[in-house]
Amino acid sequence: LQEHLQAEIKACQNLLRTGELIPAATRLDSLCQEFPQEDQPRHLLAFARQELQARERVWFCEQLEQKVWSHLEKKHFQEAQEIIEGGLRTYPSELRLQELLQAVAGSKSEYEKAQHLEDQLQRCRELRDLGQLDEARGILDVLRGDFAGDSRLIAQRAEIQAAIQQRTRARVIQAALERAHTLLGEHQPDSAVQLLHRTIGENG
Numbered sequence: 001l002q003e004h005l006q007a008e009i010k011a012c013q014n015l016l017r018t019g020e021l022i023p024a025a026t027r028l029d030s031l032c033q034e035f036p037q038e039d040q041p042r043h044l045l046a047f048a049r050q051e052l053q054a055r056e057r058v059w060f061c062e063q064l065e066q067k068v069w070s071h072l073e074k075k076h077f078q079e080a081q082e083i084i085e086g087g088l089r090t091y092p093s094e095l096r097l098q099e100l101l102q103a104v105a106g107s108k109s110e111y112e113k114a115q116h117l118e119d120q121l122q123r124c125r126e127l128r129d130l131g132q133l134d135e136a137r138g139i140l141d142v143l144r145g146d147f148a149g150d151s152r153l154i155a156q157r158a159e160i161q162a163a164i165q166q167r168t169r170a171r172v173i174q175a176a177l178e179r180a181h182t183l184l185g186e187h188q189p190d191s192a193v194q195l196l197h198r199t200i201g202e203n204g
Contacts, residue, residue: 005035012044021052060087061096068100077108117147121156133164169203176200 008031015024025048031041064087071080084101091097120139127136140157147153176199183192 005031005038005041009040009044012041012048016044016048016051021048021055024048025052057091057094060090061094064097065100068104072104072107075111077104077111080104081108113146117143117150117153121152124156124160128160128163133160133167136160137164172203173199 008027012024012028012031015021015027025045028041028045028048031038032045035041064083067083068080071077071083081101081104084097084104087097088094088101120143124136124139127133127139137157137160140153140160143150143153144157176195180192180196183189183195
């Protein structure tokens with residue numbers, strides 16, 4: 001019996017070394033039932049089961065990650081978070097899942113931030129087309145706090161600023177034309193011409 005026991009233990013150890021955990025655990029379970037007083041089969045069985053649990057945990061995390069990344073590619077952040085939270089209910093202390101949840105939260109935050117910027121830039125374009133330049137500039141000034149280096153924001157703000165300056169020049173020239181018309185009505189043509197020359201020189 002001892003020779004049979006030792007031969008079986010050696011065979012099981014070889015299976016464990018080659019990673020064949022399920023066959024090893026099956027044979028060791030039989031040995032434990034056949035030799036309940038022996039410690040070595042019991043210890044080896046405990047080791048095999050522990051390794052199987054670890055392997056199952058790794059496989060579980062890998063499958064979960066594939067599902068999560070599939071949702072992230074579609075920007076389905078809520079679904080991705082729910083999958084990870086479900087995994088953490090199974091393995092609450094799994095650092096791999098905790099880090100993945102943080103990564104998803106970060107990606108969601110960045111996406112929402114970028115989406116907010118795009119929405120606000122579109123709003124500014126609409127306001128510009130409506131001639132509401134000051135309102136558009138106000139939105140862009142607020143956005144500069146969070147998106148100071150964004151090239152689209154910089155370009156759009158420069159465009160709005162140029163439009164405001166052009167509007168201001170047009171208003172000044174229009175006011176000068178109206179004043180010149182008044183001066184002509186008061187028989188002061190020289191003053192009217194001087195006013196127009198000066199205004200155009202300063203705002204041409």
